[in-house]
Amino acid sequence: MGRVIVITSGKGGVGKSTCVANIGTALALSNKKVTVVDADIGLRNLDVIMGLESRVVYTSMDVIDGSSTLERALVKDRRVENLKLLAASQRNNKNDVEPEQMRDMCLKLKEENDYVLVDSPAGIEQGFRNAASAAEEALVVTTPEVSAVRDADRIIGLLQSEEIHKIDLIINRINPKLVAKGDMLDSEDVLDILSIDLIGVVPEDPNIVGSTNRGQPLIFDSKTGAAGAYWRISERIEGKEVPIPEFKVDGAFTRFWGKLIGRRDGEIN
Amino acid sequence: MNNESYVSVELKGYLDGLRLIIDSDASIAEIESAIKQRLANLGDSLTGTTVRIEQQQNRSLSPEDVNYFYSLMQQEYGLAPPDSDEEVASTPRLTSPSNEQPIRGIPANPPNAPIYQEPFSEEKEKAEFIRHTLRSGQVERFLEGNIIVIGDVNPGAEVTASGDIIILGNLRGIAHAGALGNIAAAVVAMNMEPTQLRIGNIITRPPSRKRRRKPMMEVARIKQGNVIVEDFEGF
Numbered sequence: 001m002g003r004v005i006v007i008t009s010g011k012g013g014v015g016k017s018t019c020v021a022n023i024g025t026a027l028a029l030s031n032k033k034v035t036v037v038d039a040d041i042g043l044r045n046l047d048v049i050m051g052l053e054s055r056v057v058y059t060s061m062d063v064i065d066g067s068s069t070l071e072r073a074l075v076k077d078r079r080v081e082n083l084k085l086l087a088a089s090q091r092n093n094k095n096d097v098e099p100e101q102m103r104d105m106c107l108k109l110k111e112e113n114d115y116v117l118v119d120s121p122a123g124i125e126q127g128f129r130n131a132a133s134a135a136e137e138a139l140v141v142t143t144p145e146v147s148a149v150r151d152a153d154r155i156i157g158l159l160q161s162e163e164i165h166k167i168d169l170i171i172n173r174i175n176p177k178l179v180a181k182g183d184m185l186d187s188e189d190v191l192d193i194l195s196i197d198l199i200g201v202v203p204e205d206p207n208i209v210g211s212t213n214r215g216q217p218l219i220f221d222s223k224t225g226a227a228g229a230y231w232r233i234s235e236r237i238e239g240k241e242v243p244i245p246e247f248k249v250d251g252a253f254t255r256f257w258g259k260l261i262g263r264r265d266g267e268i269n
Numbered sequence: 270m271n272n273e274s275y276v277s278v279e280l281k282g283y284l285d286g287l288r289l290i291i292d293s294d295a296s297i298a299e300i301e302s303a304i305k306q307r308l309a310n311l312g313d314s315l316t317g318t319t320v321r322i323e324q325q326q327n328r329s330l331s332p333e334d335v336n337y338f339y340s341l342m343q344q345e346y347g348l349a350p351p352d353s354d355e356e357v358a359s360t361p362r363l364t365s366p367s368n369e370q371p372i373r374g375i376p377a378n379p380p381n382a383p384i385y386q387e388p389f390s391e392e393k394e395k396a397e398f399i400r401h402t403l404r405s406g407q408v409e410r411f412l413e414g415n416i417i418v419i420g421d422v423n424p425g426a427e428v429t430a431s432g433d434i435i436i437l438g439n440l441r442g443i444a445h446a447g448a449l450g451n452i453a454a455a456v457v458a459m460n461m462e463p464t465q466l467r468i469g470n471i472i473t474r475p476p477s478r479k480r481r482r483k484p485m486m487e488v489a490r491i492k493q494g495n496v497i498v499e500d501f502e503g504f
Contacts, residue, residue, distance in 0.1 A: 150405050153423050157404035193423055193441070195402060 002033070002113040004106050005237075006135035008159070010151030012122030014143045015172040018208060020119040021049045021217045022227065023139075026234035028083035029219070032114040035074065037086045037106065039131035040121035041097060044088035051215025052077065052085050061089035064101045070108055079220060094126050099133035106134030115237075124158055132159060137166040139199065143173045144185040149193055156196060168199035170233065175204040176247045200233035202226050203247045277325075278303040286319030286351065289342075297334055304338060308346050316347035316412075316429055316448045318470070347412050347429075349450055394432060403428065403442065412449060424464055433457065433504075439484070443467070452491050457501055460484035468496055 007020050017040075024036040038046035041061065047053045052075050058068035077083040086109070109116045120131035132138070138159050142152040152169070159167055171187050178184035187201050205226035211218040218227040232242045274295035281288050289307075293300050320342060322335050339350040395414030403409060405425030409416060415432035426442035428434050431449045433456070440458035445467035447454025452469035465474050466489050473496040486501040
């Protein structure tokens with residue numbers, strides 16, 4: 001029996017699908033059986049980010065209406081064993097699926113996997129409820145922006161009312177230079193509002209853009225930057241104690257001067 | 270022959286509060302559903318506002334019916350009935366009363382609006398306990414006394430009470446104490462950084478300058494027409 005984890009955020013564009021692709025791949029690379037489920041029906045893109053678009057034949061919609069078995073709809077990732085994708089239908093929309101149907105599918109997947117990661121669509125409507133319906137745990141992704149944090153807060157409230165109580169937070173795309181300048185919220189500011197457990201901080205990493213466009217999750221090629229952060233998150237999901245490194249420019253002194261003169265140089269540790 | 274009865278329920282804002290103007294030849298039940306329909310999606314925005322029922326000449330409701338509607342509006346929507354059946358001016362007053370105190374913020378209804386008497390005695394007040402953080406979009410409303418939140422009130426969340434509000438955590442959302450017009454009500458928080466504070470009929474927002482200091486327990490209440498925030502040293 002595996003774990004069903006929904007990855008959600010409220011606000012769009014904060015990096016949910018990128019998190020699912022990378023964390024799913026990382027877990028599979030550590031020999032876990034993983035199925036990632038794209039619950040963003042009508043606006044699918046997890047298959048694109050994972051580079052599996054051309055191999056999708058059946059979608060979750062076909063499983064629901066009986067034109068495919070669940071087994072046949074799963075797309076195997078050739079680069080790593082034990083990683084499968086259940087794609088979303090692009091022709092339908094979120095209201096064509098009921099939470100019960102989604103839950104049934106995820107419960108079947110749960111029996112054969114160690115992890116089922118459900119990529120939730122943005123928003124708080126039926127798409128979100130479908131994605132959350134089967135999950136016992138949630139990863140909430142936010143960026144260090146006030147609007148994203150506000151939406152994450154709303155989503156946490158909704159998850160709790162759906163009786164999901166293990167909720168961990170991923171702060172995505174933190175930019176140490178902007179934090180040092182005082183322009184960006186740091187993880188402490190975010191946690192102060194959301195007050196849930198932090199499972200990882202992902203630094204902003206220019207390599208993500210290319211990897212997303214190529215359909216090759218960054219984690220295949222790199223062990224530093226954002227990929228390193230995704231690795232550590234996957235290890236923490238597995239229950240290992242891995243400290244969260246602090247992403248900062250270089251020390252309190254520069255932080256002080258950075259705030260004063262808005263300095264732009266400095267390296268990421 | 271047209272048998273359909275005519276119902277018109279209008280809600281208009283005047284300086285001395287709201288007026289619900291009923292023009293109808295329909296039955297009480299039909300008027301009731303029209304009132305409910307009119308007020309249904311107002312949410313909490315008008316809680317504590319005074320509303321007066323006015324009728325057009327072609328139908329006169331019995332005093333019992335009017336009182337029934339007043340109690341309906343008070344119970345379901347938190348709208349306070351007018352003080353007494355004093356003479357109602359037929360045109361809105363455009364000048365504010367001369368005895369008005371300077372008010373920081375916008376009065377939700379005028380400062381001389383009738384103050385709703387608390388229905389409970391001072392010795393034993395009711396309180397609602399909320400034992401979790403109120404997150405964005407979550408609303409707690411208790412119109413029979415005080416609210417105590419054990420947790421934070423996050424931005425986007427709202428707490429409304431007819432009495433005092435005590436927050437054992439950070440207040441970052443909206444708190445409305447004395448929602449039925451009790452201007453003696455207070456808001457107490459371990460860390461006072463509200464988006465907006467409402468006490469009785471006064472709405473204020475904190476100064477836009479962001480305070481960064483050690484959080485400490487503070488109380489907000491009305492003093493001489495202003496909402497004042499000061500260190501909390503007991504009621």
